[in-house]
Amino acid sequence: MSSIRDVAKKANVAACTVSRVLNGTANVSPETRMRIEQAMKELNYIPNELARGMFKQKAGIVAMLVPNIRHPYFSSLATYIEDELYKNGYKLMLCSTGDDIGREKEYLKILKSNIVDGVIMGVNNQKPEDYQEFGKPLVMLDYYVDDKIPLVVSDHCAGGRLAAEEFIRSGCKYVLHIGNEADTERVISYESHKALQEVLSEHGIRSRELDIKWNTFDFQGYLELAMLILEKYPEIDGIMAADMPACAFLKAAYKLGKKVPEELCIVSYDGTYVARTNVVEITTVHQSLKEIGKVSVDVMLKLLAGERLKENYVRVGVEIKKGETTK
Amino acid sequence: MSSIRDVAKKANVAACTVSRVLNGTANVSPETRMRIEQAMKELNYIPNELARGMFKQKAGIVAMLVPNIRHPYFSSLATYIEDELYKNGYKLMLCSTGDDIGREKEYLKILKSNIVDGVIMGVNNQKPEDYQEFGKPLVMLDYYVDDKIPLVVSDHCAGGRLAAEEFIRSGCKYVLHIGNEADTERVISYESHKALQEVLSEHGIRSRELDIKWNTFDFQGYLELAMLILEKYPEIDGIMAADMPACAFLKAAYKLGKKVPEELCIVSYDGTYVARTNVVEITTVHQSLKEIGKVSVDVMLKLLAGERLKENYVRVGVEIKKGETTK
DNA sequence: TTGTACGCGTTATCAA
DNA sequence: TTGATAACGCGTACAA
Numbered sequence: 001m002s003s004i005r006d007v008a009k010k011a012n013v014a015a016c017t018v019s020r021v022l023n024g025t026a027n028v029s030p031e032t033r034m035r036i037e038q039a040m041k042e043l044n045y046i047p048n049e050l051a052r053g054m055f056k057q058k059a060g061i062v063a064m065l066v067p068n069i070r071h072p073y074f075s076s077l078a079t080y081i082e083d084e085l086y087k088n089g090y091k092l093m094l095c096s097t098g099d100d101i102g103r104e105k106e107y108l109k110i111l112k113s114n115i116v117d118g119v120i121m122g123v124n125n126q127k128p129e130d131y132q133e134f135g136k137p138l139v140m141l142d143y144y145v146d147d148k149i150p151l152v153v154s155d156h157c158a159g160g161r162l163a164a165e166e167f168i169r170s171g172c173k174y175v176l177h178i179g180n181e182a183d184t185e186r187v188i189s190y191e192s193h194k195a196l197q198e199v200l201s202e203h204g205i206r207s208r209e210l211d212i213k214w215n216t217f218d219f220q221g222y223l224e225l226a227m228l229i230l231e232k233y234p235e236i237d238g239i240m241a242a243d244m245p246a247c248a249f250l251k252a253a254y255k256l257g258k259k260v261p262e263e264l265c266i267v268s269y270d271g272t273y274v275a276r277t278n279v280v281e282i283t284t285v286h287q288s289l290k291e292i293g294k295v296s297v298d299v300m301l302k303l304l305a306g307e308r309l310k311e312n313y314v315r316v317g318v319e320i321k322k323g324e325t326t327k
Numbered sequence: 328m329s330s331i332r333d334v335a336k337k338a339n340v341a342a343c344t345v346s347r348v349l350n351g352t353a354n355v356s357p358e359t360r361m362r363i364e365q366a367m368k369e370l371n372y373i374p375n376e377l378a379r380g381m382f383k384q385k386a387g388i389v390a391m392l393v394p395n396i397r398h399p400y401f402s403s404l405a406t407y408i409e410d411e412l413y414k415n416g417y418k419l420m421l422c423s424t425g426d427d428i429g430r431e432k433e434y435l436k437i438l439k440s441n442i443v444d445g446v447i448m449g450v451n452n453q454k455p456e457d458y459q460e461f462g463k464p465l466v467m468l469d470y471y472v473d474d475k476i477p478l479v480v481s482d483h484c485a486g487g488r489l490a491a492e493e494f495i496r497s498g499c500k501y502v503l504h505i506g507n508e509a510d511t512e513r514v515i516s517y518e519s520h521k522a523l524q525e526v527l528s529e530h531g532i533r534s535r536e537l538d539i540k541w542n543t544f545d546f547q548g549y550l551e552l553a554m555l556i557l558e559k560y561p562e563i564d565g566i567m568a569a570d571m572p573a574c575a576f577l578k579a580a581y582k583l584g585k586k587v588p589e590e591l592c593i594v595s596y597d598g599t600y601v602a603r604t605n606v607v608e609i610t611t612v613h614q615s616l617k618e619i620g621k622v623s624v625d626v627m628l629k630l631l632a633g634e635r636l637k638e639n640y641v642r643v644g645v646e647i648k649k650g651e652t653t654k
Numbered sequence: 655t656t657g658t659a660c661g662c663g664t665t666a667t668c669a670a
Numbered sequence: 671t672t673g674a675t676a677a678c679g680c681g682t683a684c685a686a
Binding site: 328330331332342343346349350352374375377378379380381382383 | 678679680681682
Binding site: 020 | 662663665666
């Protein structure tokens, strides 16, 4: 690896002159410039980003922490975020915690250490203090810490209502909605369940929430659970669940000879591509991951620029896309 | 941000003593140690990884370049790679080029600049020279540059044969296989097509390759194309395609009232979860992404350690998983 | 056991 | 237009 000094020596100039050519910060005589450019080529010189970053006190990298990048929700979101960051001259460092709380903690520790300029948090298993004391720009997705930490989230209230209305329209009598065991009051997406329940009960429709363990990426497991549930509770005629478990319920229904949507209506939540690649078009509450990604990066860029935010809570609209799993 | 010197000042010692406590490199009297640890806590001191990396001439980061992280193939692979890297003390920087050749070039340029220690390349649209002259450990996935650059790849030859045997078993007469327009001789996965064709023709079965534009992540587009093809060539009774387009063909067949597997057999290639989340279990040639990830990281670690590789070409086994889309 | 001094690669500041 | 010097934060000989 040749350094800027090697180039300077070869071109018979001082290091700072090379730097000026590199960055165009000041005028350099064409002749000197030529000599320097020649030397850079000959030495196959590449500026050291690490040193640059150290000097500028920034790395040009934003990290995104996700529970599992394999999950279509997060991999899609990551695409959009990477896209937006790239447009603005930042690179994305993607960290997947494998649903491991300890690993999340370790990542947070590492990320504090100047290796990145900010973090977009798609995972939220630490104590609020751990986020509050992070010391770097932080954007939380779907998780409320306090009024100071920016939060970007889908309008899950609307999402729950839209789903409820779809069940009502379909004439369902008993709706089961599948939640995440680990979710707390701070997890905003939980609002979809509350909204669903509220609207359904206003219409005198029974509903029931079942929270399952979510942190395994195991379709077979979902499928077995779905079969069990459908067999045990034959009176259920409506299901709301995230895309992947919704697919499992759809498959379970087929295996059990239960007709969809005649005997069972399914609304999937999220709207990732797994809901679309199925043979049967699933009715879906669709989050705009593109918009969430864009907004998250916007907020991050503002934080990085030291701007003050008008609003620390950004809500992104959702919509329902009707498929063949509701009437 | 407090530096190591701030801590030293507060604890009334020299910076190097703090460093010694941090790294356990030498003996420090318990009393001094206590004072230093106290100071670190009070100042909320965090070592600067950038400076550390600069000194050690390494960043502790490995990059992975993929065409699109949204794609289940790459997002799954990235999970496994991240996992393996993490176990070995490295972080993953994931770069998604959005199927853009120019962006790939830019990324390569940036990644040269000491920002990462090595790159795992899941994308391959540059000239061979660009990879040969990279100047850092490089592991190529599914793409042959020359005998010097390590290559990790599934045994696509076996994959093609397994698929062919499945079509033969199912009594197919005319098999269409969907390839990627952009693939060249250097793309190893292309071998699956050659092997398929070879085995089929040995058995006197017609086959035909259709190369489609692959770089858009657009299921609707696949679906429309699949409908078109099935309508135009009704004599086709076998399809091999990557998971996502295979799903599209399955859906198209249902829409057109074509019975699977009676009138049309489908073998999907790759074995990502989209092939499993479907209502219909798709017969799949399954690549072991876990193994590919593990091997890639193994190779990378060896390169980083300066070890010589015995073999620059690692082939990972594939298997076929029978589903309901073949007889 | 502790401290001094320097190097890593870059850039800003000020002087020539 | 160019150069010298200091600074960024850390690690490590070497000296004390």
